[in-house]
Amino acid sequence: MKKFILACLFLVSAFSFSLEKSGIKEYDSLDISKGKIIAYYNTKKQIVEEPAAMFYRKDYGKKGNYHLVADFYADTDTPEKIFMLRDLDDEDSINGKLAYYNKNETISYVADMKNGRIDGQKTTFEKGKVAAVVNFSNNLANGKGTLYYKEKKYAEANYAYGFADGDFTLFYPDGSKVLTLTYKDNDVIKSQNFNYKLQKSGIDEFDSLDFSKGEIVYYYNSDGNIISKDSKDAVYFRKLMSKEGNEYFVVDFFLETGNVQGIGKGYNLKDFQGHTLNGPVVTYYDNGILKSKASYKNKKLDGESTLYDYFGNIVRTDIYKDGVIQSARFFETN
Secondary structure, eight states: OOOOSOOOOOOOBTTBOOOOOOSOHHHHTOOTTOSEEEEEEOTTOOBOOGGGOSEEEEEEEEETTEEEEEEEETTTTEEEEEEEESSTTOGGGBOEEEEEEOTTSOEEEEEEEETTEEEEEEEEEETTEEEEEEEEETTEEEEEEEEEETTEEEEEEEEETTEEOEEEEEEOTTSOEEEEEEEETTEEEEEEESSOOOOOOSOHHHHTOOTTOSEEEEEEOTTSOEEOTTOTTOOEEEEEEEEETTEEEEEEEETTTOOEEEEEEESOTTOOSSTTBOEEEEEEOTTSOEEEEEEEETTEEOEEEEEEOTTSOEEEEEEEETTEEEEEEEOOOO
């Protein structure tokens, strides 16, 4: 999920940390200002001299057959990760719990490790809250996974050694199902909508559309480039609903579900990136909730532009004039 509100970052030193808790007692109680620097590394984790280092490693002593160590970002002196290492210069000997941190000292993820690979459960965090819990085998997603948004479950997935395999189900905030996609070897073989309802945009011309009509004209990949219908990279398809003068009225759909992705008008039927839009435009998440609502005038943003989170809460509102932002307002949602 995109982060629309940036957190303030506070200056830290090597002896003053506000490291976010990982939930691993031994790591959270570690005095990371102590320990002995044993090596410096470049981005490829090759040992280098200190002036060329991007990371450095501290040893905090041996626990049985393993050393408790932490790697630090050299430019901020903040931890990159804390873990148990059998051989100090061999990351393939990482076993047990690993806690990985962002440069601003927030926790990125916690994972079970076996011989340097994620093997067991990996828990990913965003702004200190659980964003995903996925089972892994030999560094590949394998088994069940649960995805969260603002501490509410929004999806359940199944994986087989790195590929989507089995049911992927989306949920509304109240826990009811939106849809289920059934995968086999990373390909969708079945799609089932449950309580899917497209949120009203407040634009009568859009809200009264009959989406069963219109002509499919193009298929697109995730970058918005036109692609073959049969390509495995196809993600969206476009329907032409009508044409008036040199303006095309189109609706874009998610290919896997057939649910609406966006509605708008523009001067170029092929354009998926929004460079030729004119008039109101709305986009949707795959659960039918509004993602954005904006207004264009002669290919430029003009008027109010609103962004929503996955559950329909407003996160940002901007005012534009002739493509230039005039004001911005941010909202913190629960």
